[in-house]
Amino acid sequence: MKHLQDFAYIEAVMQAGSIRKAADDMNITASALNRRIQRFEEEFGSEIFERLPRGVRLNPAGEMLVQHFRAQVSDLRRVQSQVADLSGIRRGHVSVACSQALIPYFMPEQIARYRVSHPGVTFSVSVRDREAAERDLSTFRSDLALVFEPILLVDFEVLMSAPQTICVLMRDDHPLAGQSVLRLRDCLDHPHVVPTRQYGVRHLLDVAAARGTRAIAPVVEADSFDFMRHYVIHENAIAFQIPIGLRLWPDSGMVALPLSSRDVPSGNLLLGQMRGRTLPVASARFAQSLRLALEAIA
Amino acid sequence: MKHLQDFAYIEAVMQAGSIRKAADDMNITASALNRRIQRFEEEFGSEIFERLPRGVRLNPAGEMLVQHFRAQVSDLRRVQSQVADLSGIRRGHVSVACSQALIPYFMPEQIARYRVSHPGVTFSVSVRDREAAERDLSTFRSDLALVFEPILLVDFEVLMSAPQTICVLMRDDHPLAGQSVLRLRDCLDHPHVVPTRQYGVRHLLDVAAARGTRAIAPVVEADSFDFMRHYVIHENAIAFQIPIGLRLWPDSGMVALPLSSRDVPSGNLLLGQMRGRTLPVASARFAQSLRLALEAIA
DNA sequence: AGAAGTGATGCATTTTTTGCACCACTCTAG
DNA sequence: CTAGAGTGGTGCAAAAAATGCATCACTTCT
Numbered sequence: 001m002k003h004l005q006d007f008a009y010i011e012a013v014m015q016a017g018s019i020r021k022a023a024d025d026m027n028i029t030a031s032a033l034n035r036r037i038q039r040f041e042e043e044f045g046s047e048i049f050e051r052l053p054r055g056v057r058l059n060p061a062g063e064m065l066v067q068h069f070r071a072q073v074s075d076l077r078r079v080q081s082q083v084a085d086l087s088g089i090r091r092g093h094v095s096v097a098c099s100q101a102l103i104p105y106f107m108p109e110q111i112a113r114y115r116v117s118h119p120g121v122t123f124s125v126s127v128r129d130r131e132a133a134e135r136d137l138s139t140f141r142s143d144l145a146l147v148f149e150p151i152l153l154v155d156f157e158v159l160m161s162a163p164q165t166i167c168v169l170m171r172d173d174h175p176l177a178g179q180s181v182l183r184l185r186d187c188l189d190h191p192h193v194v195p196t197r198q199y200g201v202r203h204l205l206d207v208a209a210a211r212g213t214r215a216i217a218p219v220v221e222a223d224s225f226d227f228m229r230h231y232v233i234h235e236n237a238i239a240f241q242i243p244i245g246l247r248l249w250p251d252s253g254m255v256a257l258p259l260s261s262r263d264v265p266s267g268n269l270l271l272g273q274m275r276g277r278t279l280p281v282a283s284a285r286f287a288q289s290l291r292l293a294l295e296a297i298a
Numbered sequence: 299m300k301h302l303q304d305f306a307y308i309e310a311v312m313q314a315g316s317i318r319k320a321a322d323d324m325n326i327t328a329s330a331l332n333r334r335i336q337r338f339e340e341e342f343g344s345e346i347f348e349r350l351p352r353g354v355r356l357n358p359a360g361e362m363l364v365q366h367f368r369a370q371v372s373d374l375r376r377v378q379s380q381v382a383d384l385s386g387i388r389r390g391h392v393s394v395a396c397s398q399a400l401i402p403y404f405m406p407e408q409i410a411r412y413r414v415s416h417p418g419v420t421f422s423v424s425v426r427d428r429e430a431a432e433r434d435l436s437t438f439r440s441d442l443a444l445v446f447e448p449i450l451l452v453d454f455e456v457l458m459s460a461p462q463t464i465c466v467l468m469r470d471d472h473p474l475a476g477q478s479v480l481r482l483r484d485c486l487d488h489p490h491v492v493p494t495r496q497y498g499v500r501h502l503l504d505v506a507a508a509r510g511t512r513a514i515a516p517v518v519e520a521d522s523f524d525f526m527r528h529y530v531i532h533e534n535a536i537a538f539q540i541p542i543g544l545r546l547w548p549d550s551g552m553v554a555l556p557l558s559s560r561d562v563p564s565g566n567l568l569l570g571q572m573r574g575r576t577l578p579v580a581s582a583r584f585a586q587s588l589r590l591a592l593e594a595i596a
Numbered sequence: 597a598g599a600a601g602t603g604a605t606g607c608a609t610t611t612t613t614t615g616c617a618c619c620a621c622t623c624t625a626g
Numbered sequence: 627c628t629a630g631a632g633t634g635g636t637g638c639a640a641a642a643a644a645t646g647c648a649t650c651a652c653t654t655c656t
Contacts, residue, residue: 003301032614053622061381068377079366083359330645351653
């Protein structure tokens with residue numbers, strides 16, 4: 001879009017940290033880029049960048065402006081999407097940031113199912129911890145976020161909530177495998193692997209452990225649930241995961257048992273968008289589809 | 299703002315109904331304007347105007363686009379206003395659409411009072427009936443609207459509400475002048491002047507009259523409260539107005555008496571903005587100032 | 597049938613943007 | 627302390643883009 005070219009340049013400069021580097025990235029001369037920015041600042045009525053001896057950096061005015069432009073670009077896409085929709089085109093693009101737990105089963109299933117009836121819609125999926133997911137929303141990098149126990153920044157508008165009880169994953173020959181519900185203290189008696197602190201599962205475990213006397217003493221700490229799931233096969237340890245990230249068939253040699261709600265409260269899987277934003281049709285429809293799917297789970 | 303020039307042209311064409319007329323308005327050649335629009339439509343990915351034999355008209359896509367652009371311009375002003383504010387400039391512009399009743403006393407007082415502490419802030423005031431006021435909000439022509447009994451479209455977000463009992467205005471030698479509260483049927487026995495149907499006062503009277511047996515039979519119907527106020531001096535008739543539009547001093551020869559709430563319910567004076575919009579600092583602050591003033595009245 | 601509208605288009609002209617060379621300046625490495 | 631490699635800023639000529647003019651094809655109303 002031609003009239004947003006200045007923004008593209010501004011964003012490039014912001015990202016590169018210097019006009020010359022940005023000019024190089026954008027295949028343009030530094031002088032031309034420099035003058036574009038000067039001209040824009042003059043029209044805008046205020047400087048956008050601080051001139052430092054080693055480059056430039058957005059000043060507060062610039063940060064507000066960039067946020068404005070991002071919202072603007074996002075809204076323009078929404079309009080284009082709606083225009084395409086009213087000519088019956090049913091196409092568009094949906095970008096989703098989601099927690100790791102949703103990567104192996106839930107998201108692929110949902111997206112594939114949606115694309116059966118909307119083959120013109122394309123997707124981008126980003127794995128993000130709960131903090132990064134919310135940042136993606138507020139910078140308009142993602143339309144939707146599906147996150148377990150987010151920090152809930154002000155920009156996060158909840159579209160749907162689904163409770164998830166943390167489960168304990170282990171081999172079926174593990175001593176605890178016979179029970180139906182597990183107490184946290186029993187789990188901590190056995191070698192356990194836990195996610196790193198940025199994850200909601202770990203956060204809930206930390207809070208729960210702090211209430212009791214037993215501390216979490218992981219034999220392995222990892223930021224990949226995929227890794228943890230495979231690790232417990234080798235050292236007969238236990239791992240933690242939410243049900244939506246698990247799919248155990250009878251002969252897999254693994255079992256997953258829920259943690260007692262007396263010890264660890266259920267967390268929530270939240271579907272959200274940037275607060276106040278009107279989503280493009282494709283994203284809004286896919287969000288609705290996710291809502292139905294999450295309702296079916298709960 | 300340079301990057302919104304296309305929008306200025308598009309709006310001009312929309313307003314003029316033809317490219318040539320718009321080109322004339324904008325001091326540009328029709329061919330140049332024509333090509334700008336063609337280029338824009340190509341970049342946008344869809345036609346914006348219907349080409350009719352006698353000119354052009356926005357198509358649905360174009361209407362969505364114009365709405366988008368208006369929101370965009372409005373938001374850019376908000377950003378500029380905030381930028382100016384953070385450098386301590388305390389300037390800006392506030393546009394208000396308001397009912398006629400507020401024109402003689404309330405708005406001048408409020409604006410003058412606000413400008414004492416914020417001399418850098420400028421104002422534009424438009425008299426609008428309740429329907430036009432809401433349209434002004436949703437097309438971003440006004441930041442705020444202060445209207446008596448609006449129709450309440452979806453785009454109208456209420457910021458403050460103040461009840462207003464309809465008063466009957468007459469000369470102090472009028473037969474009814476001695477009462478303290480008036481019944482509607484008594485009023486209808488005397489020659490009365492009423493506002494035209496677009497006004498909230500008339501609407502409330504119509505509804506009230508429909509409940510009883512007495513019909514409204516105005517000797518004069520007018521769309522100017524100023525006219526009506528002066529008319530009752532000449533024919534010793536009665537007129538209707540809400541208290542905020544009245545200021546009677548003892549020796550003026552006029553009295554205003556409230557209508558009984560048994561006959562005519564109180565209407566509401568509503569301060570509102572475009573739903574979901576973030577107002578520029580100046581407008582938001584002035585709205586806050588109006589809220590306090592309205593609270594003091596109620 | 598003709599006049600007066602409309603939007604579209606090819607081509608020369610004008611305006612704007614860009615690229616190049618260079619300046620003034622600040623840091624850092626030797 | 628100096629030399630070099632960064633940085634943003636600027637004058638001037640070349641390139642690119644937007645504009646104006648003349649004209650076409652078409653519809654509507656007189």
